[in-house]
Amino acid sequence: MKKIITCLLTALGLTTACGQENFENVDVAEFAELTENQNVVVLDVRTAEEFAEGHIEGAILIDQGQDDFMEKAKATLPLDKTIAIYCRSGRRSANAAGRLAAENYKCVNLKGGILAWKEAGKAVTTDTYEVDIFKTKSGKLVKLHALMHSCIRIEYNGKEIEIDPVEKLGDRIVDYTAIPNADYIIVTHEHRDHFDGATIRMLTKDNTQLIMNQRCTEMYGSGKAMTNGQKLILKDITIEAVPAYNTTEGHLQFHPKGRDNGYILTLDGLRIYIAGDTEDIPEMSAIKDIDIAFLPCNQPYTMTIEQLVRAAKTIKPKVLFPYHYGKTDVTTIPSQLASEGIDVRIRHYE
Template sequence: MKKILLIVFALCFSYGFSYSRSFYYPTNEITKMQNFETDSFTTKNGKSLKIIFFKHASLLLEYAGKKIFVDPVSDYADYTQQPKADFILITHEHHDHFDTKAIEAIETPSTKIIANPNCRKMLDRGQEMKNGDALQLEPDIKLEAVPAYNTTPGRDKFHPKGRDNGYILTLGGIRIYIAGDTEDIPELKQVKNIDIAFLPVNQPYTMTPEQAIRATRIVRPHILYPYHYGDTDINKVKDGLKNDKGTEVRIRALQ
């Protein structure tokens, strides 16, 4: 009898594991990659997606073998130890987002660099994207550039309207909003059907916790990663959204 119960338990466990892995919705696991936290997902088309959280606004998305770096900066990782990039996305020219040393460490002749107009000009290579532009990078990889700017009086000197990019990256059907340096701008109402969102919470340069809560309720992502948060008490965002059942707030080491 004990043997039969053990077999039944093993079959149930195996089934449950297979189901969770086949479902597209992101898993709730944290693993380590060279001391960096990572989260793993299965996309809607059944392919693998891993997000590596370096720090601040620097990310690596590994999708179906492709390596997509976002705002690589040497202060947050040793990029000589990272894999070579298929794509590098740059939101704007501030030193905590734009670092030529980090770019050169992961760049190859076939790497596609995509940046806002100022960074494209400063690099003298890559492809420019302006707010509203869209690129089909691969049959199942799409990139959209969206506005990112300050609205609070006196803060527009940090991120003026029309200069910088946020990005919506669609990977195998999962839509990922990487907001860049922005406040809770009116254009957020056009950011729709988002599975994963990265919102900056770093006053006075980006959002206050209250602004991030409002932005989350506009965009309504399934998962929110507050990022670029510096010394901000990021738990204020998590606590403020604890009753918003449609969004899971995940805190990672993105200060």
């Protein structure tokens, strides 16, 4: 009977063939320490409804009860990171940890789940946007929020940075009223999925610094215009404007050379490249030492999957976020870049 039970558990992914768990169970204190480690991905395996009620900040959601759980997990989770998993009480996360560990993931399960986390007085958030947390060279936190499409929110050292803030695209809405007013608003170009004057006005306070390309400053009536190659050194950040344009014949009219910007933000030594709407242009070979890159992927307006992979191999960021991808299937990108040592993170930047 014991052998039958062990075989059943093994089939569920909860044990090894020897009857031992193939992942580690940790208490709240150990799990909390893991959430501060950049080599750890925090995974919530509950339902979307449970996640919305409250979750650990920085966690990504993949419902282990869905049929495509493993498919989504493999497309999203890097094999070279520790996966710190939790659910409500620890049972579903143990199941998920076992299944992932059977696929060679290093997994850690939170004993008692989020119930134990809350009981210990640990904070949860109801922000349903995905958040990735990084540390600068001196240990300051940088939080990157996946809002939608090209809209990125960055929290850094008490400052709010909004990239291409747009309130509504189709039936998707970002509730910017729930986000603090911005210290910096940075806009790549004037297309309506990047430039939204009403949202910019809503986010602006007395000392907000607005950085855009020349055409956007003309349309908005104010702001600091940057052109390709310019560098702006501010108190908290350094901003470099870099080229962003189309190269494919028949697509050149969408983003002509010299008009639009990509940006490199340097936050206390942490370098973030936001490519804007571009293809894999020759100028990318001069972009070096990038910690985090946002590369777009939706032809005919930006890059194909092949172009994005080629661009990533050129830039060699430590972490890559495909974004602005619409209906493009980006789930093959992690496997195509596996040999490059690039941590590819698929977030909801449709």
